[in-house]
Each structure stands twice: as C-alpha cells, then as structure tokens.
Amino acid sequence: MPFKPLFLALTLALAPAAHAANLSDIFRDAQAYDAQYAAARAAWQAGQEKAAQGRAGLLPNVNLGGNLRYNNVDSSLSGGDADFASNGLSVNAAQPLFRRQNQVLYEQSKGQVKIAGMQFDVAAQDLILRVAQAYFDVLQSQDNIDFINAQKAAITEQLAAAKRNFEVGTATITDTHEAQARYDLAVAQEIAERNSLDIRLRTLEKLIGKPAGALDILIEPAQLKAESDNIDDWAARAADGNLQAEIQRIAKTIADQEVERNRAGHYPTLDAVAGYTVNNKQNFGTTQVDTRIASIGLELNLPIYQGGLTSSRVREAVANQEKARQDLENATREASLQARQAWLNVSSGVARVQALEQALTSSKAQLESTKLGLQVGVRTNLDVLNAEQQVLSARRDLAGARYAYLLSGLSLKAAAGSLGPADLAEIDRHLKPAAQ
16 A cells, blocks of 8 residues: 555654664673573582582581480380480581592592583573674665665666666567566565575564664775685684583593592592580480590591493593594594684685675776667667676675675684674774765
8 A cells, every 4th residue: 555655664764763883782682682692601519519519528427316205114124124215416517538439529520510510601602692682684675675675676676777768669568578577576575585584583572582683884895805814823813712522621620530530430439527415314224324425536447349431431531532532533523624614714715705806896887888888779678787787786695795804703712712792892993874
C-alpha cells in the first residue's frame, strides 16, 4: 500500500536515535550477558577451589563424636540384670607428618588452578572472536543492502530511459524487459539480504542481550597493512604462547605428578594423633563407671599387599602420562598450524583488498565508458546493466575482504595467545559512526 513507506519513515524519524556502538562497546555488553562466557566464569571460580582441596590433605583432621544410649542387660548372674542410660563424647585429631600422596596432590591442585584460569582466558578470546564475527556480519549485510539499493537506483534510471527510447522508437522493447528483469532480480536480492541482516542482528542480540542499535562502520579506505613478523616467527610464538597448548603443557605436568602420586601408594604414612574420650555410666558387671581417656602419639601405616591395586594404578598413570605427552605435541602443532593459516590469511587479505580496490576503480571506469558508449550507439542497455552489476560485485567483494582481513588479524593473535580487548580498541580506530 502507498502509505506504508511514509508511515515507516515517520516512525523512524520520531523514534529515539540509538546510541552508536563500536566493537569494544559490544564486547563489554557481551561480557556482562553472554551465557557461554558466564558459564566459563563459573567454571573458573569452581577451579579456584582445587588449591584449597589439595591443601586440606596436609592440614590437621579433627573429628567430634558422641553417643547417647539406653541399655537393657539380661544376665545369668545373680543381680546382673540392669536398665540404664549411658553416653559418651570423643574428640580425635590427626596431623599428617608424612603422606607423599597428599603432598603430590597439593602440587597437582596448583596446576589445576592454572588450567582453570587459562580456560577462562580461552573463553574470553573466543568471545572476542564471536563478537567480531557477529559485528562484521551485520556490517556486511548492511553494506550489501546499500549496494543493492544503489544498483536499484541505477537500474531505475536505465528502465526509465529504455521506456522513453521505446516510446520514441529509438530502442526495442527488449531493453525495457532487460532492465525490468534486472530490477526485479535486485528486489529479490534485497529481500534475501534483509532477511540475512535480521538473522545476523538476532545473533548479535543473543550475545549482548539487547538490540545492537547503530553500529560504527569501517572507514573507507581503511588503512590495512601486512604483519611485519614473518610466518615462522608467528608459528614459533604460537607454539610457546597458545593458550590451548599451554593448558596441555600443564596437563602433562599433572600427568607426570600423577605417576609419582600413585607410586607413593607403596610408601608408609606417618601421622601425629591425639584424642580425648568421655564415657559415662559404662556397665562392668553390676558396677557402672565413668571414664576419661586422653591419648597422644604417632601412627605408622606400611602397605604390604593390596591385591596389585597400587601397581595397576601406576601402570594406568604411566599410560595417561604418554597420552598427555601426545596431546601436548598435537596442541603445539595445531597452534603453529593455526598461526600459519591466519598469517597467510592476513598477508593475502591485504593483497586481495588492494586488488579489489583497483578492480572497483576499473569497474567504475568501465561503467562510465559503457554509459558513454550507449549514448553514441556502440553499447546496448544490457551492457550498461552488466557493467553496473560488476561494480556492485566489486564493492561487495571489497567490503567482505576488509572484514575478513580484520578477522584474520584477530585469529592470528588468538593463535599466539595474545588476543585481548586492546586489539578490539585498535580496530575501533578504523571505525566511525554511521551517517544518520
């Protein structure tokens, strides 16, 4: 209906303007809302308790016990029958003096705390990448819609010109049909792209828990540059600094300690013990007495034979130790591979952007030449439509290449384990508020 565009325009004009947001703003919102990141934070908090649990095996263990009983004694002795209540209270304490297993377990708990912290760092890097991907996906869809609208405007001019030329007899109806077909195709593309934009906006909203509003857009032309370090430097940096590789490195240390912990099952244990027990109205024949017992001393336990359990656990730990070593090797190789792939994407991304910038310039020049050729009769309306389509494709590919370059740069730093919010702030320098 004809009043719908006017109604929509008035609605947008009267609506309050949304605050423009850059990458860093979106990331901070995602940190506060994203469920996946919140789950990682809870896992990190849980992991911090491993140290306290490991330390507990080295500290005193104190227990308090008590009892209250009613006793009925039926004895064959003369006068031995009795009905009485008794009660007791005991306090026992033990301080490990030598328990090698507990000492190793405490060292393992420190490594587990480090792993929990590094897994949280991995989640933070993953959130940065997810936010950047969702952000640039929205910008890409917005760009595509702008490009399609520009193409529709150009096709509309060609369609009007074709109709005029047909009316005066200087062109056939074919030119009109071709222009109309291109316009209808552009409308269909716009519908599909608007649907894609809506989906991508919902994806971004899932991260931040609210409508994104106006997003800052990429400055054109963005100043893109290749990485100064070579590919081998980045691969070596990733092998040493990649967070997943570092997690596996700590896991390998824990596996080494697990072998030692299980071997300690053959060692003796020595504890300092103390206790105090109160028993009231204990029955000794026909006599009921109260007792107070205090004790202090050492307890030594030497395992001799446990059915082969300890030896089996040692063999299991040795096998897991080898598994951890192989996992570490795989993680290190994978980190180097990721760094090499990202470095190649960054380097080729710069070259691709430059090539597409030149292609866009050439396509615009070709379009102008084709329009001039149409005026002098050496080009057809279809040639102009094709040239306009080529300009649209070049603009779309160029925008996508710029976003892909920025994402590759973030992936490269993630592979090396150095990705952080400061890298988003650096990209924000290449963004500007969208024109209202």
